[in-house]
Amino acid sequence: MKRLTVWLSATIALVLAASAQAQQPLKIGFGMSLTGPLAGNGKAALISMEIWKDDVNAKGGILGRKVEFVYYDDQTNPSTVPSIYNKLLDVDKVDLVVSGYGTNVIAPAMPIMMQRNMVFMSLFGLNVNSKFSYDRYFQIMPAGPEPAIDWSVGFFDVATSLNPKPQTVALVGADAEYPSLALEGARANVKRLGLKVVYDKSYPPNTVDFSPIVRAIQATNPDIVFLASYPPDSAGMVRAVNEVGLKTRIFGGGLVGPQFASLRTQLGPLLNGIVNFESYTPEVASKYPFLDQFLAKYQGRAIKEGVDPLGFYLPPYAYAMMQVLEQAIKATGSLDQGQLAEYMHKYEFDTFVGKVRFAKNGEWSIPRMLTVQYHGVAGNDLEQWMKAGNVTVLYPASYKTGDVKAPYQDNKK
Amino acid sequence: MEISTALVLNAIVAGLLLGGFYAAVSVGISISFGMLDVVNIAHPAFIILGSYVAYTVHERFGIDPIAVSLVASPLYFLLGMAIYRIYYLCFERRGQESLRGLAFFFGILFITEVTLLLIFGVDYRLVETSYSSTTLRLGVVDFPLRLVVPFAVSMAMVVGLQLFLARTFFGRAVLAVAQDQLALRLMAIDPVRIKEYAFALSIATAGVAGAFLIVIQPVQPAIGREYIGLVFAVCVLGGLGSIWGTLLGALILGLAESFTSTFFGPSWAPAVSFGTLLLALAFKPSGLLGR
Numbered sequence: 277m278k279r280l281t282v283w284l285s286a287t288i289a290l291v292l293a294a295s296a297q298a299q300q301p302l303k304i305g306f307g308m309s310l311t312g313p314l315a316g317n318g319k320a321a322l323i324s325m326e327i328w329k330d331d332v333n334a335k336g337g338i339l340g341r342k343v344e345f346v347y348y349d350d351q352t353n354p355s356t357v358p359s360i361y362n363k364l365l366d367v368d369k370v371d372l373v374v375s376g377y378g379t380n381v382i383a384p385a386m387p388i389m390m391q392r393n394m395v396f397m398s399l400f401g402l403n404v405n406s407k408f409s410y411d412r413y414f415q416i417m418p419a420g421p422e423p424a425i426d427w428s429v430g431f432f433d434v435a436t437s438l439n440p441k442p443q444t445v446a447l448v449g450a451d452a453e454y455p456s457l458a459l460e461g462a463r464a465n466v467k468r469l470g471l472k473v474v475y476d477k478s479y480p481p482n483t484v485d486f487s488p489i490v491r492a493i494q495a496t497n498p499d500i501v502f503l504a505s506y507p508p509d510s511a512g513m514v515r516a517v518n519e520v521g522l523k524t525r526i527f528g529g530g531l532v533g534p535q536f537a538s539l540r541t542q543l544g545p546l547l548n549g550i551v552n553f554e555s556y557t558p559e560v561a562s563k564y565p566f567l568d569q570f571l572a573k574y575q576g577r578a579i580k581e582g583v584d585p586l587g588f589y590l591p592p593y594a595y596a597m598m599q600v601l602e603q604a605i606k607a608t609g610s611l612d613q614g615q616l617a618e619y620m621h622k623y624e625f626d627t628f629v630g631k632v633r634f635a636k637n638g639e640w641s642i643p644r645m646l647t648v649q650y651h652g653v654a655g656n657d658l659e660q661w662m663k664a665g666n667v668t669v670l671y672p673a674s675y676k677t678g679d680v681k682a683p684y685q686d687n688k689k
Numbered sequence: 690m691e692i693s694t695a696l697v698l699n700a701i702v703a704g705l706l707l708g709g710f711y712a713a714v715s716v717g718i719s720i721s722f723g724m725l726d727v728v729n730i731a732h733p734a735f736i737i738l739g740s741y742v743a744y745t746v747h748e749r750f751g752i753d754p755i756a757v758s759l760v761a762s763p764l765y766f767l768l769g770m771a772i773y774r775i776y777y778l779c780f781e782r783r784g785q786e787s788l789r790g791l792a793f794f795f796g797i798l799f800i801t802e803v804t805l806l807l808i809f810g811v812d813y814r815l816v817e818t819s820y821s822s823t824t825l826r827l828g829v830v831d832f833p834l835r836l837v838v839p840f841a842v843s844m845a846m847v848v849g850l851q852l853f854l855a856r857t858f859f860g861r862a863v864l865a866v867a868q869d870q871l872a873l874r875l876m877a878i879d880p881v882r883i884k885e886y887a888f889a890l891s892i893a894t895a896g897v898a899g900a901f902l903i904v905i906q907p908v909q910p911a912i913g914r915e916y917i918g919l920v921f922a923v924c925v926l927g928g929l930g931s932i933w934g935t936l937l938g939a940l941i942l943g944l945a946e947s948f949t950s951t952f953f954g955p956s957w958a959p960a961v962s963f964g965t966l967l968l969a970l971a972f973k974p975s976g977l978l979g980r
Contacts, residue, residue: 311802312911315811351911451956479955482915484906485707485836488950491699507813511907519824519833542815542907546822582810656817 301344302337302611304601305370307360307385309377312352313506316536317377317590319583321399322347324594325374327573328602338605346370350381357384365392371611374597375399377590379453386410395616397597400590402427402457405637412617413638416597418555420643421635424461428502430647430671431529431551432465434680435500442499442525446475448489448513449504449530458504458530474498481509486516494522504530511539518546518688525683528552534650535589537658544656549687551670551680554646556588556629558664559677563630567592570628586661596627647671649680651687692952695829700951701944702830708943709840710905712847712936713898714916715923717891720850722921723930724867725884725891727776731794732920733913734801735892739765739899740814740908741805747816754816755842758900762893769892772797773885798913805910813907821904839901846897850890851932863887867930926966928979937977941965 309318329343337343346368350356357376364370365388373389375382375398382401386408389396393412398404400417403424420426435442445466449455455478466473474496479489490513493501501524503513510533517527528551533539535554540547556564574587584591601616603625608615624633635641647670653660660666668678681687714736721729742761743754780790820834854860862883865873870880902908923942927934942962949958969977 311806311811313909315806315909315911316813319811477954477956479950480959483950483955483958484710485703485947487831487833488700488703488947489955491696491703492951495693495696508907508909508912511813511815515821515833515835518822519831519835521824536812538812538814539907542813542817544817583812 300341302339302341302372303344303346303368303370304372304374305346305361305364305368306374307350307357307364307376307381308347309352309381310349312350313508314352314378314380316507316538316583317400318350318352319581320578320587320591321377321594323577323581323583324570324574324587324591325598327570327577328595328598332598332602338602339609339611350376352378352381354380354384357381358388361385361388365394372601372605374601375401377594379404379457383453386413389413393613395613395620397601399594399597402454403461405639409637411621411636411638412613414600414620414634415639416593416600416632418593418629418640418644420645421637421639421641422461423639424457425464426461426643427458427553427645428462428465428529429643430553430645431502431526432462432469432471432500434551434647434670435526436469436471438525438680438682443472444474444496444498445471445500445502446493446496446498446524447473447477447502448475448493449478450481450506450509451478452481452506454506454532455504455530459502462502462504462529471500479509481506483509483512486512487520489513490516490520490522494520497523499525501527502529503527505532507533507536507539510534511543514543514546514550521685523683523685526551526680527684528649536584537586537661538584540586540653540661541656541658545653547650548653549649549651549681549684551647551649554589554648554667554669556592557646557648557667557669558588558662559648559667559669560646560675561664563675564592564628567628570595585658592629596629596632599627600625600632644672644675646675649687651681696951698830700947702832703836703951704944704947705940706833706836706840706943707947708940709843710836710898710901710939711919711923711943712939713839713843713894713901715920715939716847716850716932716935717894717898718920719924719927719930719932719935720863720891720894721888723924723928723935724863725887726867727773727781727884727888728791729794729888729891730791730917731797731801732891732895733916734798735765735768735895736899736902736916737805737908737910737913738801739896740903741809741899741910742896743900744814744816744903744908747818753818754900754904755838755897758897759842762897765893765896766889769889770885772892773888777881777885802910802913809910811909813909814903815907816903818904835905839904842897843901846894847932847936850894851936854932859883859886864930922963922966925976926969928976931976931978931980934976934978941977 309315348360379401382398382404395412398415405413449459510531574591579585604616604619633641648667669675721727743757746757747754823834825832866880866883873880923938927938945961946958949961
């Protein structure tokens with residue numbers, strides 16, 4: 277009788293504990309840039325992730341647990357990142373972590389992730405894992421297995437497809453993490469293609485007037501100008517290029533900014549002729565069959581919250597990042613970090629941005645960033661960007677919608 | 690790279706235009722920090738406030754942002770008066786202005802940023818004026834109106850301020866406040882009132898400079914912090930409390946930045962600018978036109 281009582285008590289305790297566990301929310305922690313220079317992207321990513329959370333919770337959560345976010349504003353400041361992730365893991369006791377937006381805030385979290393053996397799903401970090409080689413790092417930007425190089429492959433392949441083949445190139449970018457990595461990759465592509473570098477310099481991110489830089493580039497008379505920049509300097513460089521009347525055959529490559537509504541509406545026709553990267557554009561909507569459902573939800577919320585009302589560049593991928601985690605947890609039935617990492621390396625994921633498979637270094641196994649050229653932009657209204665018409669997809673071949681128009685100034689006529 | 694006359698002339702023009710903008714963002718600090726001894730670290734926040742006011746009115750009514758800032762300058766003046774009054778009552782009168790006053794202005798900086806963030810969100814804002822995309826060309830030299838218009842208004846503002854401070858009774862009283870407040874009291878002038886007006890004047894210039902900024906480049910609430918180092922460097926180089934010095938310092942830093950960007954590489958621009966500052970201070974510690 278005594279044994280039966282002990283057995284019954286233990287069983288009841290276990291059932292109660294299990295039920296308590298089932299009631300506990302599944303906590304996912306992250307830092308996100310909600311203030312500072314990249315807050316526009318950070319807030320857009322957060323909206324997407326919250327849409328995913330609402331969708332998942334509406335279906336009963338994951339492993340029977342409601343999903344809950346614990347997040348802090350990293351102020352777009354890399355020095356805040358380590359303390360945020362330490363707090364998430366030690367104080368908030370989150371079950372999983374994901375990254376905030378961008379290379380600058382992903383890299384400082386890496387040592388902590390490695391120390392704690394956490395799976396680290398990251399959002400648009402360029403080539404972060406090249407220095408860490410961490411086997412539980414995964415990245416949702418479709419840059420490819422050699423991100424720094426793959427990032428500008430499309431731009432340089434398009435540029436060198438011109439007849440006669442361009443011979444000289446100018447490389448320029450901001451003194452910051454992403455532009456430095458993008459320039460590093462561009463140099464590798466330049467070497468591969470046998471181009472001659474006639475200008476290779478960087479500028480401080482808080483530069484006000486870019487016209488002296490553009491004039492210095494013009495003085496070297498390059499066939500190709502590759503620019504890697506963040507939104508404020510993208511705007512400054514584009515304006516300066518138009519003011520100086522830069523004469524080159526191809527200009528663009530790595531501008532962050534023209535992907536977003538704010539810069540598209542502010543710069544308007546000044547964007548004509550620029551060759552740049554995009555992660556999605558309505559011209560290839562047929563390749564992303566389920567994305568319109570997400571964009572409809574996102575755009576409604578984004579307008580209310582005063583962030584990028586287009587949501588083409590980052591938001592679908594922020595949602596896809598969470599879909600990858602969700603599918604891995606459901607398939608393994610576990611939150612064990614080792615099992616999750618193993619599964620994520622082994623299997624393909626179905627997301628709103630298409631099929632995703634990770635390479636050994638956690639990057640996409642096949643690059644799928646689009647190289648596009650803007651054209652026919654008239655005026656500064658947003659409507660023209662909501663539908664197809666102002667963008668030609670040049671690369672990759674399977675997404676191509678037209679040919680590049682060169683030289684650059686011909687697009688201004 | 691071949692150094693052509695066109696490249697040199699364009700570097701000079703670009704440097705002067707940039708210097709004109711730097712003068713506008715720095716002249717307020719020259720008054721508050723140089724003349725009044727008020728370390729207004731929140732000065733860039735008022736510049737950004739000016740940017741957003743210009744942006745909002747331009748978006749709603751289509752009025753030119755610089756015209757908006759000139760019309761709104763009395764409001765910035767009143768705001769400056771209110772802030773100085775609080776600063777005076779809470780810190781300066783009690784002799785606690787050094788450290789606590791600094792914390793006060795830091796607080797104002799953050800509050801302004803967060804308020805703008807809550808109202809306007811985090812996206813970059815830029816004003817596209819009728820002249821933003823126009824560039825005048827005289828021979829081989831380009832004059833982008835996006836920089837020429839702020840330069841012209843900035844020059845008018847700085848020269849006007851100098852004339853006002855040098856030739857009016859109020860202006861001389863401001864200069865006297867910087868030197869000897871007791872002597873001013875003996876002449877039946879209230880130094881607090883004088884400082885209040887002078888500080889308000891500095892905030893008004895910041896508001897106007899904000900309109901220049903949003904015409905020149907995209908703005909988001911936290912971008913003002915990037916100008917803290919620059920505005921103090923310009924004032925120190927020119928000589929604290931000297932309006933002509935501020936103008937000279939701004940033009941020198943603008944030219945240094947432009948020439949470095951054109952001929953040596955833009956990443957050297959801050960090093961050359963601050964190297965110039967150190968060199969100038971080594972030979973003339975009070976700044977170029979400082980007393």
